[in-house]
Amino acid sequence: MTGPAGPIRTGIGGWVFPAWRGGTFYPAGLPQREELAHASRALGCIEINSTFYRAQKPAIYAQWREQTPPGFRFSAKAPRTITQTHDLTTVGPRVAAFVDGIVALEDRLGPLVWQFGPTHPADAAAFDAFLALLPTSAHGQRLQHALEVRNPAAWTPALIAVARAHNVALVMSGSNEHPSFADPTADFVYARLMDARANLRAGYPQRALEQWCLRAMRWARGEDNPDLPHVGSDSGTRGPREVYILFIGAAKQRNPGAAMALRDQLAQVGAR
Numbered sequence: 001m002t003g004p005a006g007p008i009r010t011g012i013g014g015w016v017f018p019a020w021r022g023g024t025f026y027p028a029g030l031p032q033r034e035e036l037a038h039a040s041r042a043l044g045c046i047e048i049n050s051t052f053y054r055a056q057k058p059a060i061y062a063q064w065r066e067q068t069p070p071g072f073r074f075s076a077k078a079p080r081t082i083t084q085t086h087d088l089t090t091v092g093p094r095v096a097a098f099v100d101g102i103v104a105l106e107d108r109l110g111p112l113v114w115q116f117g118p119t120h121p122a123d124a125a126a127f128d129a130f131l132a133l134l135p136t137s138a139h140g141q142r143l144q145h146a147l148e149v150r151n152p153a154a155w156t157p158a159l160i161a162v163a164r165a166h167n168v169a170l171v172m173s174g175s176n177e178h179p180s181f182a183d184p185t186a187d188f189v190y191a192r193l194m195d196a197r198a199n200l201r202a203g204y205p206q207r208a209l210e211q212w213c214l215r216a217m218r219w220a221r222g223e224d225n226p227d228l229p230h231v232g233s234d235s236g237t238r239g240p241r242e243v244y245i246l247f248i249g250a251a252k253q254r255n256p257g258a259a260m261a262l263r264d265q266l267a268q269v270g271a272r
Contacts, residue, residue: 004221004240005217005220005221005222005240005271006187006188006220006240006241006242006243007044007220007242007243008044008216008217008220008242008243008245008266008271009043009044009045009073009110009242009243009244009245010043010044010045010245010246010247010259010260010262010263010266011043011044011045011046011047011075011244011245011246011247011259012039012043012046012047012246012247012248012255012256012259013046013047013049013192013246013247013248013249013252013255014046014047014048014049014050015035015036015039015040015046016032016035017252017253019252019253020035020253020256024253024256025039025042025256025257026038026039036064036067036068037067037068039256040067040068040069040072041069041072042256042260043072043256043259043260043263044071044072044073044244044263045072045073045074045075045110045244045246046074046075047074047075047076047077047113047192047246047248048074048075048076048077049077051076051077051078051079051098051102052077052078052079052080052115053079053080054079055079055097055098055101055102056101056102057101058101058102058104059104061101061102061104061105062104062105064105064108065104065105065106065108068108070107072108073108073109073110073244074105074108074109074110075110075111075112075113075146075190075244075246076102076109076111076112076113077113077115078095078098078112078113078114078115079094079098081094082094082095082098082114083114083115083116083117083120084117084120086120086121086122088122088126088127088129088130088133089129091130091133092133095133095134095135096135098112099112099135099138099143100138100139103138103139103141103143106141107141109141109143110144110244111144111145111146111169111188111190111244112134112143112144112145112146113146113148113171113190114130114134114145114146114147114148115148115150115171116147116148116149116150116151116154117150117151118150118151118152118178119151120149120150120151120154121151122149122151122154123153123154123156123158123159124154124156124158124159124161124162125158127147127149127154127159127162127163128162128165128166131145131147131162131163131166131168132166134166134168136167144169144186144188144242145166145168145169146168146169146170146171146186146188146190147163147168147169147170147171148170148171148173148192149170149171149179150173150178150179151179152179155179155181155231156231157231157232159231160183160185160231160232160234163185163186164185164186167185167186167187168185168186169185169186169188169189169190170183170185171190171191171192172189172190172191172192172228173191173192173194174191174192174193174194174195175192175193175194175195175249175250176195177194178194180228180229181228181229181230181231182224182225182228182229182230183230183231183232183235184219184224184235184241186241187239187240187241187242188241188242188243188244189219189241189242189243189244190244190246191243191244191245191246192246192248193212193245193246193247193248193258194247194248194249194250195250196247196249196250196251196252196254196255196258197250197251197254198251198253198254200254201254201257202254202257202258202260202261203247203250203251203254203255203257203258203261204258204261209258209261209262209265210265212245212262213262213265213266213269213271215227215228216243216245216262216266216271217266217269217271219241219243220240220241220242220243220271221240221241222238222239222240222241223235223238245259245262246259247259
């Protein structure tokens with residue numbers, strides 16, 4: 001008998017991509033202005049990538065919120081002006097400005113993704129200080145933070161401990177090009193899967209999607225997935241977790257198909 005489980009959302013990065021039009025994902029003839037509304041009703045989450053390059057005005061976030069249904073979530077990559085700064089003790093005002101704007105998404109706001117490149121020098125101590133700068137709420141809105149660390153040298157047991165101390169998820173990067181570890185560190189899980197194949201309609205073999213379905217369900221129940229690589233041996237605290245599985249990059253034209261295929265598998269087994 002299994003315990004309660006948190007919600008599982010599958011999704012993609014962005015919603016504007018020409019190869020998704022004409023029937024691949026968007027129905028033929030669908031106006032571009034209606035693409036977000038269509039995508040947000042087919043999927044549980046969309047990661048906003050444009051914020052990595054330039055934050056939007058709160059009015060734009062509010063427009064996006066109004067186009068999406070209740071229960072849907074946007075995640076968002078934090079501005080590179082923050083995550084490419086080597087001295088993270090100086091970024092507090094920029095963090096505050098970004099958060100103050102994006103909370104206009106209100107209940108549609110999901111995790112904020114702080115992506116640090118493979119040459120960023122931050123270690124566990126530097127990330128500890130940085131995570132202490134991140135607000136846990138803003139304007140009455142609870143905030144979730146996900147830390148994507150692409151420097152292999154930074155992945156240490158100390159980093160796992162720091163992330164757990166701040167209830168921050170370490171992004172599980174399903175790619176051979178980046179460190180890809182699955183130590184649970186927060187009350188939610190954020191996975192960015194980047195291995196879609198162009199020759200498969202759903203991007204991934206059926207067996208691979210079945211495995212991700214089972215993994216997502218284990219995470220949602222507060223369990224671990226020992227078949228995935230880990231830095232430490234401690235699985236962390238247990239309890240229902242919110243789970244986000246995003247299909248990003250690689251054969252991008254296949255990512256919506258992968259997200260919907262995983263969504264359908266989860267529905268078949270009764271996962272939320």
